[in-house]
Amino acid sequence: MVVKEASKADILAMARKLPWDERWSLIRELSETIPVPPPDGMTHKEFLAELNGRWEECESGRMTCAPLDEVIERLRQKNRTDG
Numbered sequence: 271m272v273v274k275e276a277s278k279a280d281i282l283a284m285a286r287k288l289p290w291d292e293r294w295s296l297i298r299e300l301s302e303t304i305p306v307p308p309p310d311g312m313t314h315k316e317f318l319a320e321l322n323g324r325w326e327e328c329e330s331g332r333m334t335c336a337p338l339d340e341v342i343e344r345l346r347q348k349n350r351t352d353g
Contacts, residue, residue, distance in 0.1 A: 308317030
């Protein structure tokens with residue numbers, strides 16, 4: 271018996287048949303398999319060191335944290351162009 275390897279199109283067609291909650295679960299699980307690339311000019315090790323340093327600053331109180339929606343709104347205001 272020959273088993274055909276599933277193509278991306280096959281997998282997508284099968285995924286579309288899943289209930290919505292299982293599709294969201296699949297999206298979450300797949301996204302966890304994709305590594306986040308470090309910013310330009312940084313190695314993975316340097317990026318982890320930067321993230322760990324920022325975490326320690328937040329935990330120690332030297333840096334304050336803000337909710338994501340507040341940060342996004344501040345960035346929108348900062349980058350707004352008039353005209």
